[in-house]
Amino acid sequence: MCDGNGVPQTILRTDRLLLVPLADRHLDLEVRLDSDPEVLRYLTGRTSTRDEVVAAHERRMARTAKVDGLGYWVAFVSDGGEPGATPPEREEEGEFVGLMMLPPAHGPDQPDDPTVSDLGYRLLRRYWRQGLASEASRLLLRHAFDTVGQSRVIAQTMAANAGSRGVMRAIGMRYVRTYYPRFDDPLPDAHLGEVEYEMTRAMWEEIR
Numbered sequence: 001m002c003d004g005n006g007v008p009q010t011i012l013r014t015d016r017l018l019l020v021p022l023a024d025r026h027l028d029l030e031v032r033l034d035s036d037p038e039v040l041r042y043l044t045g046r047t048s049t050r051d052e053v054v055a056a057h058e059r060r061m062a063r064t065a066k067v068d069g070l071g072y073w074v075a076f077v078s079d080g081g082e083p084g085a086t087p088p089e090r091e092e093e094g095e096f097v098g099l100m101m102l103p104p105a106h107g108p109d110q111p112d113d114p115t116v117s118d119l120g121y122r123l124l125r126r127y128w129r130q131g132l133a134s135e136a137s138r139l140l141l142r143h144a145f146d147t148v149g150q151s152r153v154i155a156q157t158m159a160a161n162a163g164s165r166g167v168m169r170a171i172g173m174r175y176v177r178t179y180y181p182r183f184d185d186p187l188p189d190a191h192l193g194e195v196e197y198e199m200t201r202a203m204w205e206e207i208r
Helices: 024-033 050-064 132-148 162-170 201-207
Strands: 018-021 071-077 095-102 116-118 120-123 152-158 174-179 194-200
Touching: 024 050, 024 095, 050 071, 071 132, 095 116, 095 132, 120 132, 132 152, 132 162, 132 201, 152 162, 162 194, 194 201
Parallel strands: 116 152
Antiparallel strands: 018 071, 071 095, 095 120, 152 194, 174 194
16 A cells, blocks of 8 residues: 555564665655765776765655555664564664665666566665665565466565575575676676576465
């Protein structure tokens, strides 16, 4: 369900994470997330300016309005997200972790199909390698298929991004293809291409 601005109203929780629908009040958190070049290593290879983050935020909010229930969520944990920690009751009580993404598929290398969504995750570096991206992604897959009624969820990343590919495999997604987009200013290892993974409804029904 969405409000009048297209914001996905569903607050989601995992064992450790509170996922709050992205809203304008979260802009400074997005700026913080994109201030680390390592976080953006396989996206832009550099930090983003505030104006770039503002533009990206506006694009995210516009995509959120396209399909009811899809969009972006801001993730929070308690106690550093350590094993055994429970999610905060409210975002004001939690520690910002990153941005979890499930917008409609978009872009030149994605299908123009409202029943296909694009899974993604971007975490502050201090929360890497704690299983939080996989934990959130499993919940977003469940949301995509069981709540929104999607037919397919895809995820794309640079072939060199071993961490992101590990998450895709860990949550049961299947490798689909390697493709080679054209870049005006390619990142290191761009010659290895981009990879796409998928979870179809039939796959989801088998594993859930």
